[in-house]
Amino acid sequence: MEDERLPRLWLLSGVVVVILVVLVGGYLVFRGGAESKLTVRSIPNDLTLTIDGQPIAANGEVKIKAGQHTLKAERDGFETYTQTVTAKGGDPLSVKMYLYSNGPAGRTWTQNNPEQALEAEAEAGRRYDEIQRRLAAKYPVMRELPYVGPGFKATYGASKSDPKNPEAISLKIRTFSPEGRTKALQWIEGHGYDPATLDIVWTTS
Structure with a gap:
């Protein structure tokens, strides 16, 4: 009788192991897929950038978990800029953190970095047009x-x-x-x- 039960126990054990492997593997895949790659482009390129209060590089890529995150860019002589991004499904995100001068240090930087200043101005125009479109739809x-x-x-x-x-x-x-x-x-x-x-x-x- 015991000899007959032994193969059944081995079969049952094998099924349990397969189920556990599928569940654990699915969890790992899901967990990995929940992260998204965030690419950041900042002007000035030496500004201080944080995400959810944690410092990150002003330019480059960083992995973030699914959900809503707050980016904050600061630099002496420039307006502080905050933007919220939402990561989901592992989709890549791209953000431009462009600041605009509001003081002597900012104006000096603008004079010494004309190419970046022009890029920031172009982005300001794009942001303005985008906001106007959303305002027209809302109002x-x-x-x-x-x-x-x-x-x-x-x-x-x-x-x-x-x-x-x-x-x-x-x-x-x-x-x-x-x-x-x-x-x-x-x-x-x-x-x-x-x-x-x-x-x-x-x-x-």
């Missing part, structure tokens, strides 16, 4: 602006309620007659917009 009312109506003028500018957000705006309406506010609200509603959903800044001439 369709921008297509109507600037607009001058009976007793009011409508324009837009940086958000008053969220000034640090470059992708938020305020609808600025200046009235110059007693019925200007009423006419402006009628104009907004007539174009299918709900005034309650807009960040409106009212001024009176």
Whole structure:
């Protein structure tokens, strides 16, 4: 009887081993695939760069785990720039961390590094165009602006309620007659917009 059970035990043991190998191998493959390669290009090339608070090289490649990460670039004489990236599925990522001078040290660096400065300016233009496209999609009312109506003028500018957000705006309406506010609200509603959903800044001439 024991002799009959022995082959069965060996067979069962073999099946268990195969299952464990598949599970462990799948885990290792998944774990490895969860990492993404992040390529960073920075200007100035000697800025201080961190990811989630940990210093990394300003230029080059670094492996990051799946999820959201925060990059922060700083240098004397330049504006600090922060960008969030999301890694998933092991897909490679590419980020440009370009700073713009706001002090004497930055202006001196710009004069001494004209090629990098020109590249940074080109990136600034690209970023501006990209933000404008996203703003137009987020705030369709921008297509109507600037607009001058009976007793009011409508324009837009940086958000008053969220000034640090470059992708938020305020609808600025200046009235110059007693019925200007009423006419402006009628104009907004007539174009299918709900005034309650807009960040409106009212001024009176």
